Amino acid sequence: MQRSNVESEEGARALGHGGTINTDICIIGAGSGGLSVAASTVLLGMKVVLIEKHLMGGDCLNTGCVPSKALIAAARRAHDMRTADKFGIRAVEPKVDAAALNDHLKSVIAGIARNDSVERFTGMGVQVIQAPARFRDKHTVEAGDTLIKAWRFVIATGSSPAVPPIPGLDKVPYLTNETLFDLREPVGHLVVVGGGSVGMELAQAYLRLGAKVTVLEGMKALGRDDPELSDVVLKHVRAEGMVVREGVRVERVGGWPGVVQVTISTPDGPETIEGTHLLVATGRKPNVEDLNLEAAGIKFDHRGIMVSPGLVTSNRKVFAIGDVIGGGQRFTHVANHHAGIVFRRALFRLPAKVKSELIPWVTFTDPELAQIGLSEDQARQQHGIIQVFRWPYHENDRAHTERATEGFIKVVTDKKGRILGAGIVGREAGELIQIWSLAISQGLKITDLTNWIAPYPTLGEISKRAAMGTYALSAGKPLVRKAVGLLRKLG
Numbered sequence: 505m506q507r508s509n510v511e512s513e514e515g516a517r518a519l520g521h522g523g524t525i526n527t528d529i530c531i532i533g534a535g536s537g538g539l540s541v542a543a544s545t546v547l548l549g550m551k552v553v554l555i556e557k558h559l560m561g562g563d564c565l566n567t568g569c570v571p572s573k574a575l576i577a578a579a580r581r582a583h584d585m586r587t588a589d590k591f592g593i594r595a596v597e598p599k600v601d602a603a604a605l606n607d608h609l610k611s612v613i614a615g616i617a618r619n620d621s622v623e624r625f626t627g628m629g630v631q632v633i634q635a636p637a638r639f640r641d642k643h644t645v646e647a648g649d650t651l652i653k654a655w656r657f658v659i660a661t662g663s664s665p666a667v668p669p670i671p672g673l674d675k676v677p678y679l680t681n682e683t684l685f686d687l688r689e690p691v692g693h694l695v696v697v698g699g700g701s702v703g704m705e706l707a708q709a710y711l712r713l714g715a716k717v718t719v720l721e722g723m724k725a726l727g728r729d730d731p732e733l734s735d736v737v738l739k740h741v742r743a744e745g746m747v748v749r750e751g752v753r754v755e756r757v758g759g760w761p762g763v764v765q766v767t768i769s770t771p772d773g774p775e776t777i778e779g780t781h782l783l784v785a786t787g788r789k790p791n792v793e794d795l796n797l798e799a800a801g802i803k804f805d806h807r808g809i810m811v812s813p814g815l816v817t818s819n820r821k822v823f824a825i826g827d828v829i830g831g832g833q834r835f836t837h838v839a840n841h842h843a844g845i846v847f848r849r850a851l852f853r854l855p856a857k858v859k860s861e862l863i864p865w866v867t868f869t870d871p872e873l874a875q876i877g878l879s880e881d882q883a884r885q886q887h888g889i890i891q892v893f894r895w896p897y898h899e900n901d902r903a904h905t906e907r908a909t910e911g912f913i914k915v916v917t918d919k920k921g922r923i924l925g926a927g928i929v930g931r932e933a934g935e936l937i938q939i940w941s942l943a944i945s946q947g948l949k950i951t952d953l954t955n956w957i958a959p960y961p962t963l964g965e966i967s968k969r970a971a972m973g974t975y976a977l978s979a980g981k982p983l984v985r986k987a988v989g990l991l992r993k994l995g
Contacts (some may be wrong), residue, residue, distance in 0.1 A: 507769050524650050525631070527551040529850070530645055530796070532637045532655035535562020537826040537839030538660035539620055544631045544847045553654065555647045557636040561620035563662050563827075565613060565680075571685040572705060576868055578605055579712035585868070586712075590907050593983055596699030600713050603688045639800035642819055647986060656850050659802075659809060660843075661795065663788035663827035663834060670697075672757040674763055678782040681706075690717040693779035697754055701867040703785035704741070709868050712744050718747040718777055719775040720768060725750055726867065730879040733929040737869050755781065790828045792813050807831075813857040814849055815842055822978045824849065838863055864941045866934035871911045873932055874937035877925030877944050880916050889919045893950065895970040897930045902961040906931060913970045915940070921949040921974060932963050939967055 529545050531538045534556035546552045559566045559580040582598040589595040618624065622632045635648035645652045665680035667673065679687070681702065692715060696707045711717040719725065720947035725748050742748060752768045755896035759765045764782040768775050790808035799802075799991030801812045808830030815823050821848045824840035841863065848856040883890045893916075898909040911930020917923050926940035943953060953971035958964045 515726075524651040524653065525553055526653050527553045527631070528655045529658065530652045530656075531555065531660060532645065532656045532826075533562065533660035533662060533791075533826075533838065534620070534625075534632075535660060535662045535826065535842045536564050537662075538562070538658065539625070539659065540840050540843035541658050541825070541846055541894065542625060542630045543628065544843070545851065546576070548851060550851070552630045553633065554630050554856070555635065555637040555645070555652070555654050557632045557634070560622055560625075560849045563664075564986060565616060565620055567682045567685060569836050569881075570613055570616055571609045572681070572702075572709075574609045574867060575685070575709045577706060579709040580609055581710040582714070598714070599692070605713070606686070606688045607825045607937060609685050612904045633753075637684055637792055637795060638796040639802070640796070642800050642821065654821075656823065657800075658846055659795070659817070659822060660823040660829055661791040661828045662839075662841065663790050665784065666787040666789040667784055668697075668754075670754050670757050670785050673784075676757055676759050677756075677784065677785050678764070680784050684783060687781075691781050693718070694781050695722065695764060695777055695779035696785055697766070698783075698785035698787070699748060699750065700728070700785065701726065701784070701785070704737070705782060705868050706785065707746060708741050708744070711741070711744060716779075717745075718779065719749065720752055720754055720766065720777070721748070721750050722753055723751065725959060726935050727874070729867070729873055729875060730881075730914070730927045732880070733875070733914065733927045735869070736929045737871060737873050739873060740990050741869065742911060775836065780781055788827060788834055790830055792828060814855070815845055815858065816849075829861050833977075835863075835865060844915045862945050864937050868934065871908075872933035873927075873928045873929050875925070875927040875932035876937055876941050878916060878924070879925060879927065880914070883916045883918075887918050887924065890919045890924070891919065891921070891950075891971040892972075893917070893970045895966050895973070897963075897966065899969065900963060900966050901929065902965070905961065913966050915950060917950050921951055923948055923953075923979045927965075930966075936967060941966070 527965050528550040530553045531541050531553050534554055538554060542552050542554045549775045564570060570620050576648060582600060585598045586594050587595060626632055632648045633650060634991060637645050637647040641647050643653055665682060676760055691710055694710045694715050694717045696703045696719045699719050703719060704726060707719050727739055752770055755769050755774065756769045757766055762780060766777045792804050800822060801819045802822055807815055809824040809828055811817055811824050811829050817824050820866065825842035825846060828833045845856040845858060848854040861877050864874060867873040880892055892914065894912055894914050896912040897903040904908045907932035913928045916925045923943050928936050951974055958968045
């Protein structure tokens with residue numbers, strides 16, 4: 505396996521620390537995007553240096569997707585115990601051991617961490633440097649006491665929680681996704697500032713684990729999603745006992761040990777909500793600090809690094825991928841999609857570009873909420889005449905056996921039947937959206953989704969039944985009915 509040229513044998517022994525390294529690809533950030541670029545490029549014989557100042561695996565593994573989904577999985581088990589009577593099983597109130605719950609999260613992280621470890625990547629031939637990185641000039645990055653000169657650089661430093669300037673917030677303990685998953689104590693009343701996907705997922709998880717939960721949202725909860733779909737989720741979580749306050753402004757925060765007080769403004773005047781823990785889930789900010797991007801001629805602002813559709817920065821030797829370039833869709837699979845574009849452009853000079861319309865997103869509440877492409881409103885604005893096809897979960901036999909009949913699928917096409925977008929709210933929506941992701945990526949029409957055979961009984965039949973709606977639509981057209989009548993007369 506080829507390795508980077510190192511102008512210091514001592515530096516080589518220390519995984520690149522000391523001296524100057526000349527390499528093909530230098531990646532800053534070992535989150536999902538950076539690791540994907542490193543793994544794919546080194547396998548083709550490229551000399552690769554990977555720099556990470558903190559934890560391998562980045563936010564997704566350590567403080568994001570992995571621990572949050574492990575928490576949600578635990579919460580679902582507690583909810584199943586509490587609601588088992590609908591299956592003829594005596595329901596019981598679960599006893600949650602907060603320390604053991606945290607051990608579960610850490611165990612899941614540890615089980616995946618070996619795939620992202622320094623040892624694995626050095627074994628593949630990647631030279632890993634564990635130190636902060638900053639650009640010295642347009643062609644050089646320094647990490648610790650090592651200089652790295654590369655043919656191409658990739659910035660994949662991700663994002664961090666964006667904490668709003670709420671008066672008093674700096675004087676009370678509060679949680680973000682970077683600290684929440686270290687809790688080893690029971691949560692009595694969790695107050696969540698922010699009703700987006702992250703806030704709602706974590707709010708429902710703690711609700712099911714026995715906490716009282718209040719969510720405070722300045723606009724509309726789950727506001728970036730199709731309101732027809734998100735309203736199903738909001739109705740459900742409220743029925744479970746969550747308090748969701750929309751259109752409220754957080755004015756100040758105070759409290760004392762073990763108590764947090766959040767004062768909000770309402771149409772009836774100020775109101776104070778008292779809880780035991782405060783979670784701030786008000787979005788993310790790109791990690792551009794301390795990279796010295798100006799020295800490399802890389803343009804950026806508060807939204808992130810500016811890139812072309814091909815993810816090239818204002819310095820043509822440098823790509824930027826994932827959360828650090830901003831945008832609304834900050835997901836691990838987006839970073840991996842970006843990594844594939846860099847791979848194709850950097851190694852094969854192919855004109856690969858980001859295609860936002862191909863990126864699905866899922867909110868892992870229960871019921872789940874999944875979408876891809878255009879919403880109904882967006883489709884009407886861009887295409888004028890559209891067609892909308894729906895099918896409810898309560899018309900699906902498997903949903904009945906699972907006692908999960910809440911939700912529906914909604915598919916939007918243009919007037920010729922080309923699929924523009926799809927949204928699903930209900931059990932396993934994140935799994936069901938994938939066939940629609942494939943369909944949109946291949947430019948399929950809705951009639952193409954009628955020709956596959958869905959095994960019975962599965963939730964997947966919901967997608968096919970929605971697609972079959974195109975025949976019902978055609979059956980109502982006078983010309984079609986006339987043709988059928990004529991064929992009948994012909995025997």
